[in-house]
Amino acid sequence: MHPETVRDLTRRFRQQGMLGLFPAHTTLLSPSRGKQVPEAVVEELARLKALYHGCGYRELARILLCKVEYRLDDKTVKRLWQHSLVPVQGELPFGD
Numbered sequence: 001m002h003p004e005t006v007r008d009l010t011r012r013f014r015q016q017g018m019l020g021l022f023p024a025h026t027t028l029l030s031p032s033r034g035k036q037v038p039e040a041v042v043e044e045l046a047r048l049k050a051l052y053h054g055c056g057y058r059e060l061a062r063i064l065l066c067k068v069e070y071r072l073d074d075k076t077v078k079r080l081w082q083h084s085l086v087p088v089q090g091e092l093p094f095g096d
Helices: 003-021 039-053 057-068 074-083
Strands: none
Touching: 039 057, 039 074, 057 074
């Protein structure tokens, strides 16, 4: 290699690490973690969260499968449940 090319690559490696060794026209794509969950599923989960917080994540996955016909893993339901901004309805006080 030409000494100028080696100097350029050395400089870019010091500044950017391994990414500096790629050609400038190369684009790096971040890995996709699967497909997006449809908005209807997220809305139904938010509705369920507003109604009752006592369900397990597997139960919620089964409810979503029956209601919106979309299969989700219980871990995905847990992640969506925890990231949802909808407040959980507590137990209602029943007067005597």
